Amino acid sequence: MPNASLHSIHVHPLKSVRGHAPDEAVVEPWGLAGDRRWVLIDDSGTVVTQRQHPRLALTSASIPDGDGLRMAAPGRRPLTVPVPAPAGTTTVNIFGDKVEAVLADDSAHSWWSAYLGSDVRLVHLDDPATRRPVDPEYARPGETVSFADGYPLLLTTVSSLDALNSLIAQGDHSDEGPLPMNRFRPNVVVDGTPPWAEDDWSRIAIGDVTFRVTKKSGRCVVTTTNQTNAERGKEPLRTLARHRRFGDQLCFGTNLVPETTGTVRIGDAISILE
DSSP states (O other), X not given: OTTOEEEEEOBOSBTTSXXXXXXXXXXXXXXXXXXXXXXXXXXXXXXXOTTTOGGGGGOEEEOOSSSSEEXXXXXXXXXXXXXXXXXXXXXXXETTEEEXXXXXXXXXXXXXXXXXXXXXXXXXXXXXXXXXXXXXXXXXXXXXXXXXXXXXXXXXXXXXXXXXXXXXXXXXXXXXXXXXXXXXXXXXXXXXXXXXXXXXXXXXXXXXXXXXXXXXXXXOGGGGBOTTTOOBOSTTHHHHHHHOEETTEEEEXXXXXXXXXXXXXTTOBEEEOO
């Protein structure tokens, strides 16, 4: 696919919150630099996402110059908190994985709790190199991941979204389409490939950085959440259930594990290695 290229890059510093789309990003062994290093947890230590609180779609988080996390939400003054010192950890339950992370400043807990109307705390993954292994069924020894759903990067393609939107237009809830790519919260979006070509990839390169393609990405209710108004519908899960069911998962996009590190940039050539 000589014309395939990197269409866009997406970094989400705080899981389940809007991120930003830089022109380039550093690839670290556990994902894009700064991606999903922060997460909200409830009183039991369980991760809080748009699954429980769709209103998180209306909030944003960025990494200010230097360090820390800047957060914004409707009706709240923006707040910036520093990266907490690693002076003890708390246990985070993320989809059954038990991960040690560091509590942020108390001001962040109050800020988010007031917005969500629920007692939550903000935590930071201080040591992504050791804290959370990738699923051993698909990982090699020593591979780790941040607070992403399960793998360091999520890749989607423009053509597959176009194909999915065509299927939605033919279905019972056509008024919900076409859907934008932000429903799927990818890290890298590829253009110039046939629809669903990513299903068959085993290894790829984005510019000079190589990745192992592990498995298709099973999708959840977050994809039905309008990222502009936080309202939920039926799509894309209704259409994925009809056309993209693999075992017990409804799939869109594919998961990547970096084989090398480096910098990826919009416009980088995509090479299919295997």
